[in-house]
Amino acid sequence: MNGRVGASPRRVGGHERVTGEQAYVADLDIPDVLHARLVTVDCARARIISIDTTAAMGVPGVRLVMTPADLPDPMPRFGPQFVDRPVLAIGETHYHGEAVAAVAADTKDAAEEAVRLVKVEYEELPAVFTVDAALDPGAPLVQDPSLRPNDPFSATNVLREHRVGWGDLDAAVADLVVEHTYQFPMVTQFAIEPHAYIAAPEGDGISVWSTIQHPNWLQKVLARILGLPLSKVRILSPDPGGAFGGKQHAKYEPLVAFMALRAGRPVRLVLTLEETFQAVRRASASIRVRTGFRTDGTLAFQDIAADYLIGAYADIADRVVGKGSYPGCGPYRVPAARILARSILSPYHPVDRVPRVRRAAGQLGGRVEPRRGRHRPRDRSARAPPPQPRAPRRVVHPVRHAGRRRLGAVGPPGGRDDRLGNAPAARSRPRHRRRHQVRPDDRPLLLDGPTPRRRQHRRLRRHVGHGSGSADDPRPDRGGRARGAARVGHGRDGRHRRRAV
Amino acid sequence: MTQPVHRLPVTMTVNRRVREFEVAAHHTLLDVLRDELGLTGAKECCLVGECGACTVIVDGRTVDACLMLAVEADGARLTTIEGLAEEGRLSPIQGAFLDHGGVQCGFCIPGQVISAHALLEANPHPTRAEVDEGIAGNLCRCGCYEQIAEAILATAKASDDLEGGRARTTEAAER
Numbered sequence: 001m002n003g004r005v006g007a008s009p010r011r012v013g014g015h016e017r018v019t020g021e022q023a024y025v026a027d028l029d030i031p032d033v034l035h036a037r038l039v040t041v042d043c044a045r046a047r048i049i050s051i052d053t054t055a056a057m058g059v060p061g062v063r064l065v066m067t068p069a070d071l072p073d074p075m076p077r078f079g080p081q082f083v084d085r086p087v088l089a090i091g092e093t094h095y096h097g098e099a100v101a102a103v104a105a106d107t108k109d110a111a112e113e114a115v116r117l118v119k120v121e122y123e124e125l126p127a128v129f130t131v132d133a134a135l136d137p138g139a140p141l142v143q144d145p146s147l148r149p150n151d152p153f154s155a156t157n158v159l160r161e162h163r164v165g166w167g168d169l170d171a172a173v174a175d176l177v178v179e180h181t182y183q184f185p186m187v188t189q190f191a192i193e194p195h196a197y198i199a200a201p202e203g204d205g206i207s208v209w210s211t212i213q214h215p216n217w218l219q220k221v222l223a224r225i226l227g228l229p230l231s232k233v234r235i236l237s238p239d240p241g242g243a244f245g246g247k248q249h250a251k252y253e254p255l256v257a258f259m260a261l262r263a264g265r266p267v268r269l270v271l272t273l274e275e276t277f278q279a280v281r282r283a284s285a286s287i288r289v290r291t292g293f294r295t296d297g298t299l300a301f302q303d304i305a306a307d308y309l310i311g312a313y314a315d316i317a318d319r320v321v322g323k324g325s326y327p328g329c330g331p332y333r334v335p336a337a338r339i340l341a342r343s344i345l346s347p348y349h350p351v352d353r354v355p356r357v358r359r360a361a362g363q364l365g366g367r368v369e370p371r372r373g374r375h376r377p378r379d380r381s382a383r384a385p386p387p388q389p390r391a392p393r394r395v396v397h398p399v400r401h402a403g404r405r406r407l408g409a410v411g412p413p414g415g416r417d418d419r420l421g422n423a424p425a426a427r428s429r430p431r432h433r434r435r436h437q438v439r440p441d442d443r444p445l446l447l448d449g450p451t452p453r454r455r456q457h458r459r460l461r462r463h464v465g466h467g468s469g470s471a472d473d474p475r476p477d478r479g480g481r482a483r484g485a486a487r488v489g490h491g492r493d494g495r496h497r498r499r500a501v
Numbered sequence: 502m503t504q505p506v507h508r509l510p511v512t513m514t515v516n517r518r519v520r521e522f523e524v525a526a527h528h529t530l531l532d533v534l535r536d537e538l539g540l541t542g543a544k545e546c547c548l549v550g551e552c553g554a555c556t557v558i559v560d561g562r563t564v565d566a567c568l569m570l571a572v573e574a575d576g577a578r579l580t581t582i583e584g585l586a587e588e589g590r591l592s593p594i595q596g597a598f599l600d601h602g603g604v605q606c607g608f609c610i611p612g613q614v615i616s617a618h619a620l621l622e623a624n625p626h627p628t629r630a631e632v633d634e635g636i637a638g639n640l641c642r643c644g645c646y647e648q649i650a651e652a653i654l655a656t657a658k659a660s661d662d663l664e665g666g667r668a669r670t671t672e673a674a675e676r
Contacts, residue, residue, distance in 0.1 A: 010599040017607030018595040018614055020542020020582035027541035108536075109506070109525075192546055192554060192642040193608045241544070241608025242642045273547045 013239065024241050025196035025209050026270045033198065034063055036259060036269040037111040038252075039101040039118045044347040045127035045140075046093045051101055052119040061110035064263045065118060067101045071258060076225045077147075080217065080249045082159075084147050085313035085350070087225070087254045092125070094142060094312035095349045097278030099252070104259050104267050127347040128157065131286050131307045134344045142312050142345035159310065159343040160318045164326040167301070167336030174292025174300035184355040186284040186309070186348065193241025194276040199257040200266035205232030206257055211240045213248045221250045222257055245353045246280040249316055282353040283308045283317060289357075301336040304328045306357050310343045315350035318343040328357030511575040515540070516584025524571040531555045531566035534581060542582035542611040553639035556612035557581045563619045563638070582611035585618060593659060594618050597652035605643035613639045617653045626657055 016022040041048075053065040068075060068090045075090040077083045089098045101118055105111040128134040128142070134157040141157060148154040153161075198209040205228060212218045215235040223233045240247055252269055260267040271279060285308045292300035306325050310317035325341030339357065507526040512519065515538065524533050531548075534540045534557070544554035548567045555566040558580040585592045591599075594617050604610050613636060620627060620635030627635060632650045641649065 008602060011602065011604050013607070014599045014604045015591070017604045017610045018582075018591065018598050019586050020540075020611045022607050023541065024544070024608060026545060027535075029539065108532075190642055191606075191608075192552060192640060193544070193606070194546060240606065242606040244642075270545070273552075 023238060024193055025198060025211050025238055026194070028198060028209060028238070030198055030200060030209075030266045030268065033200075033266040033268045034104040034106065034259075034263055035108045035111045036102055036104045036256060036267050037108075037115045038099040038269070038275065039103065039115050039120065040097055040099055041093055041120055041122050042096070043093075043122075043124045044096045044129070045125040046122040047125055048089065048091060048093065048100055049121040049123060050119075052121075053101070055117040055119065056103060056114035059105070059110050059114045059117060061106035062103060062114045063106065063265070064104040064259060064267075065101060065114065066104070066255070066259050066262065070262060076254065078221045078225055078250055078254055079314055080221075080316050081319055082148065082314040084143065085315070087258060093122075095278075095347050097275065097349055098312075099255065102255060102259060102269075104263055129346065129348075131309055131344055134309070134346055135307075142347055157345045159314055159345050160321070162322045162325055162341040163339065164328075165336075165338040167334075169301050169303060169336040169338045172292055172301040172336040173294075175295045176293040177290060178293070179288070179290040181286060181288040184283075184285040184287070187282045188277045189242075189244040189246035189280065189282065189353065190277070191240065191242030191244055191246055194271045194273050195247060195251060195279055196268075196270040197251075197253050197256045198266060198268045199253070199260035201260055201264060202234065203232075205234065206261065207234040207236065208253055208257055209236045209238065210253050211243070211247050212237050212250070212253070213240065213243050213245075218250050218253055222253060225254050226257060226261070248352050251279050251350075278349045280315075280350055280352050281311075281348070282355065283310050283321070283351040285309065285355050287355075287357055299332055299334050302329045302334050302339075303337070304339045304341075304357055306339070306341040308341065308343050308351075308354050309346045309348065310354075311348050311350035312345060313350050314343070314345075315352060317351035317354065320352070320354045324354045324356045509572050509575075511572060513574055513576070514578040516579065516581060526570070526572055528571050529567055530557070530559075530564070530569040530571045530574050533571040534566060540581050540583050544608055544611060546608075551640070552609070553612045553616065554609050556615045556639060558615060558619050561619070561622070563616050565638070580615070580618075582615055585614065592618065594621060594653065594656045597656040597659070598649065601648045601652040601655060603645050603648040603652045605641075605645055609639060609641045609643075613641065613649055617649070617656075620653065621657060621660075625660060627653070629654065 011017070013022065039051075051067045051069075053067060056062060056065050066088065068086075068088045071087055075086045075088070077086050079085045088102070089100045093100060100120055100122075103111050103114040103118065105114055126140050128136070128139045133139055134142070139157055141155070143154075143157075145151075145154040153159060193211060195211050196209075197211075200207045206222070206226065208218070208222060210218060212235070215237040218237075219230060219233050219235045222228070222235075223230045226233070252271070256267050256269050285306060287304065287306040290301075290303040292302075294300050304325075306321075306328070308317070308321045308324075310321070321341050321343045325339055328339045328341075329337050341357065508523040509526055510521065510523050512521045514520070515534075520538065522537065524537070531543055531545060534543050535545065543557055543566050545567065546552045546554040550565040550568045553565060556563050557566045558564070559569070559574055559577050561578075585595060595614055598604050598610065598614060598617075603613070616636050616639050620632065624631060624635075629650065632653045636646070636649060636653070
């Protein structure tokens with residue numbers, strides 16, 4: 001099964017994975033490490049009156065109980081789009097599960113005992129949990145307006161609005177209009193590996209191990225928040241045990257880094273699965289879709305309003321709301337469209353993913369939707385009273401490039417964010433990806449003929465960018481190859497080949 | 502330790518090696534394997550017996566190590582993922598997981614491999630339904646179930662062929 005063109009090579013790093021040698025963050029053995037646990041309060045929104053750590057500090061083995069008072073003033077904040085998330089909740093908690101303090105101890109038992117003994121006095125505050133409640137003019141604000149100065153939305157719970165459209169929707173004539181509002185619940189990515197973080201002071205800098213998907217972004221966040229130059233912040237991100245978009249951005253790394261620097265020892269925080277569920281999620285959404293059909297089965301218009309309930313802190317949710325909404329009309333020729341998507345703050349934990357509008361609007365690019373059983377507009381239209389377009393799905397043709405270019409308002413067709421704009425290229429992408437895999441074989445590398453430069457370039461980029469270690473591991477002694485077989489590996493530059501018998 | 506902790510002496514045979522040590526009465530088998538014996542192949546995920554990432558074999562039966570107290574394993578024979586490959590050579594089921602693309606992120610794989618191994622030990626010729634039942638306690642969030650089931654069936658078939666081959670060789674020798 002190994003390696004030649006057209007065959008399925010064994011997964012790189014697979015040997016370590018089937019033998020249990022693969023070390024995920026929680027498996028790392030860091031000498032002298034302290035075990036951290038989070039202190040939370042049992043409600044969505046609370047005013048913190050006081051935190052008493054005396055009893056907790058009395059537990060043998062407890063080295064540190066970190067409260068907001070131990071952090072710089074003003075409280076350092078971070079976030080990939082808005083710098084809104086505090087290292088620890090300050091004054092008020094904004095979602096259930098938000099940490100108000102954290103304990104570090106020699107043993108897990110001591111840390112757990114100390115968490116129980118941290119006395120947090122708090123007053124529960126009213127909170128909004130639905131789109132309608134959040135949009136009510138009298139609704140309590142999830143974020144203090146001072147966090148987003150000069151922002152016209154800062155006095156509301158709307159973080160941002162995204163508007164895309166073309167054609168004259170009001171003048172569009174339809175023979176049949178189907179309208180429905182689709183509800184999407186919040187869901188967890190549930191990567192099977194719970195989030196885990198380790199920070200270790202190293203000289204005058206710090207090393208941080210994390211299950212993070214964007215280590216370079218994390219490095220910048222930590223350097224800024226700790227006041228260190230980039231060169232003093234080392235991020236190590238071993239292969240995660242699944243992420244699904246849920247481990248993209250900094251979560252508890254800043255807290256663990258501050259704790260490690262304060263304790264002068266490595267600190268390790270491995271979230272429980274329950275804490276992981278409260279660390280990140282996919283947004284819930286309410287998406288209203290109004291679609292106009294003509295009797296010949298073509299579409300007259302699409303009018304879409306999508307409201308996403310994102311977390312109390314923006315994380316990356318709003319950017320994903322933008323990207324998830326503008327291709328909402330799917331691969332169909334739609335002469336007039338209006339898409340309004342709103343990111344709405346709510347007292348829930350952060351969001352890294354959102355449901356795509358396309359799911360509501362009835363189609364996924366390139367995917368064959370089931371004809372029945374889905375309550376999507378196009379299916380609904382087939383059940384609606386006459387004039388009934390016959391099986392409109394068969395008549396409505398996907399747009400070709402020319403039609404798609406109408407999306408130019410949001411970026412050039414075929415650009416990085418225009419996933420539908422260049423369908424053939426998009427389809428070919430996974431095949432390129434597959435070629436990243438090492439080809440440990442004794443055969444000549446036939447693929448190195450016509451377009452090697454491009455492929456090697458990609459491989460190089462991936463290697464440098466991910467730093468996960470195993471993707472391009474040059475060690476040839478893996479994969480259960482037959483003894484004595486010639487081996488070919490490639491080194492860091494992605495070009496070096498080695499032959500050994 | 503925060504309160505007086507009862508530590509009890511236990512003896513276990515872990516991956517064919519007899520180990521004698523003391524465990525805290527409230528620690529699970531998973532705590533002890535990972536934190537005291539350094540066997541981190543069994544993973545910590547749900548801690549409520551839902552995911553199967555911590556599956557180990559205790560006296561021939563698969564067990565979620567997060568649900569068993571370490572003291573309960575006193576005197577038991579344990580096999581963890583670290584004990585399957587002998588002298589660096591993958592066991593057939595481990596090789597089959599790789600050949601059939603059953604491994605993606607890999608976090609659930611130690612548990613999956615252990616469950617598959619135990620299944621084949623107990624039932625060398627499982628049907629597809631029996632395979633599904635055998636790995637029902639192991640979640641794979643990457644969704645490799647199909648490939649994992651194929652790997653298990655292929656391993657069963659390969660050992661079958663091997664046995665058949667041996668039988669034919671013996672027959673030939675006798676003739």
